[in-house]
Amino acid sequence: MGRKKKVSMQDIADRLNISKNAVSLALLDKKGVSEEMRYRVLQTAKELGYGQFAERASSGRNVLILVPERIMGYQDNDHFRFFHDMIWGLEKSIRKRGLSAVIAPIDAEMEATLQLPQACKEISYIGIILFGIVEKAYARIVWELDTPLIMFDSYHRELPCPVVASAxxxxxxxxxxxxxxxxxxxxxxxxxxxxxxxxxxxxxxxxxxxxxxxxxxxxxxxxxxxxxxxxxxxxxxxxxxxxxxxxxxxxxxxxxxxxxxxxxxxxxxxxxxxxxxxxxxxxxxxxxxxxxxxxTMRVEKEKMCEAAADMLLTLKSASREMLRQYIRPTLIxxxxxxxxxxxxxxxxxx
CATH class of the missing domain: 3.40.50.2300 (Response regulator)
Known part of the structure; x- marks a missing residue:
């Protein structure tokens, strides 16, 4: 069996259809690329196992966070900030527990054609956290994977599994x-x-x-x-x-x-x-x-993220029980x- 090809910045650039220079700026945290692009470059680097992420990707200590791309866009900046806090809150909570979070976007075509992110095939992982605001058919193909799964923020009752959501x-x-x-x-x-x-x-x-x-x-x-x-x-x-x-x-x-x-x-x-x-x-x-x-009722995002990370680590297998953990919001x-x-x-x- 031949040696696995080493991932390069050009591979990341090709995946995102941007220049190699833009990838370099993003990885080095330099000015010249938007925050959204920097975010996408870092996540692609994690998915492909580039450089410092290669060891993590092969360690099997990864958690996949599957996120519908529509909640990560800038069409609604206020909702973007809300979900941005949730996504990176999960990443932080997972990292605090000695694991690596790989955030894998689900675009509209993937959701419509029921395609899993490449990260589900290319790296090893110990479990998945799925933002539940996807179509039921798509949630089902994730639910059918033989892996620990947490649905986060929303869920589908027909697909019993552990859930963390606001009360x-x-x-x-x-x-x-x-x-x-x-x-x-x-x-x-x-x-x-x-x-x-x-x-x-x-x-x-x-x-x-x-x-x-x-x-x-x-x-x-x-x-x-x-x-x-x-x-x-x-x-x-x-x-x-x-x-x-x-x-x-x-x-x-x-x-x-x-x-x-x-x-x-x-x-x-x-x-x-x-x-x-x-x-x-x-x-x-x-x-x-x-x-x-x-x-308003303030959703306690940080508490939800901590609860999701803790719940995932308690799962030793692909539990499909109706476990629910609700985090009470605060009246403002x-x-x-x-x-x-x-x-x-x-x-x-x-």
Missing amino acids: NTEGAYEAVKMLIRSGHCRIGFIGPANLTTSHEERWLGYWSAMQESGLPLDMSKVMVYSAGFQDTEQEIEVYLNGIEEYPTAFFCGNDRIAYILARQLRKHGLMVPREISIVGFDDLQYEEGNELGMT ARNSVLDMDRSNRYPLLE
Whole structure:
């Protein structure tokens, strides 16, 4: 058997369709390449086993982190920062335990044609952490691998395995109960419960809080279906155009939806929180939020990453049991909620 070819910077450049000089700048942490490109070069170097990564790649002490490429792009900078923190939080947590993390992106074509990343074939690894926000069919091909697997952030119930996620139901329940304590009785919900378990669980938390408090569930004030995340703004616009009576508050499945809703309400001449209060989820730092100050449930990303790394190391084989570890989010109160009991203004109750 011939010797395995040594990986060069040109191999990395060819894989990414960039110049060898750009690869060199990224590896040496020099100016001249974007942070996104530097990130991609380092991950490709890990995947191919270049230089300092070669020994690690052959050691069998690797953990693969499979990430849908759409959450790593710059189309939505605020969501990029959120998931960037999660991805590198996992890398840090794994490294603290003496292992090496190899982050393998899943692009749209790979997801559609059910192709595993090359890293799954080219390096040895002790387990996989999969960001669960991929199509079920793709999650299944990862689930069917004979290796320890953790689904992270979201999951598919039909594919039982260990999961680490935010305590979405409990967090949503706490958020809605806060609105109720603030004097709100007509509370709406917007979140694509059909797209991810995260939004489904947040819808359940909303429903539980309303039911426990004896408040009516008015489905005309609820939007739980979406054709896709890219359609959110248009769908909210259509929904608001058709609503006959506005609630006094909305709980939204995430902060992105909450800020889109606030923007659309302004187009309808309604002010937040003077006329309608809003609570989001995730604690994303949107620029427009500097003025509004969105009340939200903060996802404890660092704790989730630590829990995922710990859980993976407890798995000695390819466990396919329904193990769940939920990390409770934290309520962050800002000024997007009007306390009705302390205000003399009830613009929507008159």
